[in-house]
Amino acid sequence: MFKVYAIISNKPQTKQKFDNVLIIFKYRQSFLIRLFLLLLITTSIFASEVTRFRWTKGETYLVFLERNHLPIRPLYYNLDKDDQRLTEEMRSGTHYQILRDNNASIEQVLLPLNDELQIHIYKQNSEYKFEAIPIISTTKIESFATKIVSSPNYTIMKETGSRKLAQIFTANFRNSLNFKNDIRKGDNLVMIYEQKYRLGQIFSMPILHTAMIEMRHKNHYIYLNDDKRYYDEKGHEVEGFLLARPVRGARISSYFTKRRYHPILHKWKAHLGIDYAARRGTPIVAAGSGVISWAARMGSYGNLVKIRHADGYETRYAHMKSFRRGIHRGKRVKKGQTIGYVGTTGRSTGPHLHFELRKHGRAVNPLRVVQVTTKKLKGKEYKAFIKLKKNYDESIALHLKNATSYKKHPKFATKCYVHSLKCKTDG
Numbered sequence: 001m002f003k004v005y006a007i008i009s010n011k012p013q014t015k016q017k018f019d020n021v022l023i024i025f026k027y028r029q030s031f032l033i034r035l036f037l038l039l040l041i042t043t044s045i046f047a048s049e050v051t052r053f054r055w056t057k058g059e060t061y062l063v064f065l066e067r068n069h070l071p072i073r074p075l076y077y078n079l080d081k082d083d084q085r086l087t088e089e090m091r092s093g094t095h096y097q098i099l100r101d102n103n104a105s106i107e108q109v110l111l112p113l114n115d116e117l118q119i120h121i122y123k124q125n126s127e128y129k130f131e132a133i134p135i136i137s138t139t140k141i142e143s144f145a146t147k148i149v150s151s152p153n154y155t156i157m158k159e160t161g162s163r164k165l166a167q168i169f170t171a172n173f174r175n176s177l178n179f180k181n182d183i184r185k186g187d188n189l190v191m192i193y194e195q196k197y198r199l200g201q202i203f204s205m206p207i208l209h210t211a212m213i214e215m216r217h218k219n220h221y222i223y224l225n226d227d228k229r230y231y232d233e234k235g236h237e238v239e240g241f242l243l244a245r246p247v248r249g250a251r252i253s254s255y256f257t258k259r260r261y262h263p264i265l266h267k268w269k270a271h272l273g274i275d276y277a278a279r280r281g282t283p284i285v286a287a288g289s290g291v292i293s294w295a296a297r298m299g300s301y302g303n304l305v306k307i308r309h310a311d312g313y314e315t316r317y318a319h320m321k322s323f324r325r326g327i328h329r330g331k332r333v334k335k336g337q338t339i340g341y342v343g344t345t346g347r348s349t350g351p352h353l354h355f356e357l358r359k360h361g362r363a364v365n366p367l368r369v370v371q372v373t374t375k376k377l378k379g380k381e382y383k384a385f386i387k388l389k390k391n392y393d394e395s396i397a398l399h400l401k402n403a404t405s406y407k408k409h410p411k412f413a414t415k416c417y418v419h420s421l422k423c424k425t426d427g
Contacts, residue, residue, distance in 0.1 A: 061087035115204030116258030144406040187214035210392040235377035250276035272363035273356035282342040302346025316356035
């Protein structure tokens with residue numbers, strides 16, 4: 001008897017991976033692979049079942065293992081510290097999938113940690129294994145035009161039903177426009193954005209490419225430039241949540257990424273921060289005013305300082321050589337104040353600062369949020385921006401003319417049966 005396993009990895013040759021077989025067909029794998037899978041499916045008498053669930057508020061990874069009768073020791077206690085820390089990245093509301101055989105026994109589990117990396121639990125030779133693997137997703141550029149009903153937030157929610165789209169619009173315009181006094185009913189609003197899809201469904205936070213809102217008979221624009229920063233129609237950077245650079249004059253040696261193949265550990269890991277390369281002993285300053293919540297050694301971080309800021313933000317400064325005298329838990333510090341010195345403690349290959357920004361515990365790319373000063377494009381950068389702006393403006397004008405409506409997406413079918421090549425909703 002054949003048993004069908006689906007694949008969701010860039011390493012299909014090493015282990016059985018988890019995904020809907022339909023996805024394999026969708027992504028146009030080779031004819032031989034499709035033919036082989038089709039033969040397996042059509043000759044299979046029994047099949048595995050994929051079910052989608054939502055991670056509930058307050059649930060931890062250990063509670064999840066216990067509730068599903070999965071072995072805790074090999075899937076948590078035997079993991080290294082970094083993998084254990086990864087399990088803490090699960091957030092409420094995240095959709096995850098479980099694959100069960102015809103005896104209702106769990107064969108594989110996929111737990112997305114972010115839009116790039118996921119935990120994969122699978123059974124091999126009657127034993128459960130743990131690994132972190134990249135997420136396979138597709139990206140689409142989408143858009144819509146609408147009329148203001150009341151606030152931009154309410155209008156976008158009413159048009160799309162998406163809190164995330166409303167959030168990225170208001171967040172990127174927040175410090176440059178007055179939405180309370182200058183908005184009028186019937187004004188135009190256009191959004192062009194990038195959206196990821198996983199298993200055919202909306203996945204992850206959308207990325208705003210450009211937007212326009214009419215206020216007092218004047219159109220206001222925002223554009224995502226090639227440097228991944230937002231600018232207005234004059235080429236001036238739109239201000240966001242301002243933080244100071246933690247190491248003045250240092251170069252960035254490693255960028256934020258939610259998946260990176262570690263050259264030493266030979267496994268997929270996330271790099272949830274930015275590395276600033278600098279000489280040993282170079283002063284490190286607080287990126288923002290706040291209260292120190294940690295100033296001690298912490299595993300692979302080495303000497304670490306955590307600073308708690310307003311609105312749920314937290315910054316982390318790792319691999320320090322030493323702390324500045326007087327730096328301790330509970331101390332209030334100001335933006336730009338020296339808190340320690342660059343070193344190479346913990347898991348580090350050379351002197352640098354590993355800098356992280358988190359909001360409500362979740363890692364955020366500091367380069368999208370941390371802005372030292374407002375930038376004004378000049379010279380070749382400005383010419384390239386004007387060309388980009390022209391293309392965006394033409395697209396916005398076209399969507400206004402055609403009154404492009406938001407394309408609603410079908411609901412996810414909660415159960416997918418591999419042998420039937422289709423999904424059906426569990427009432």
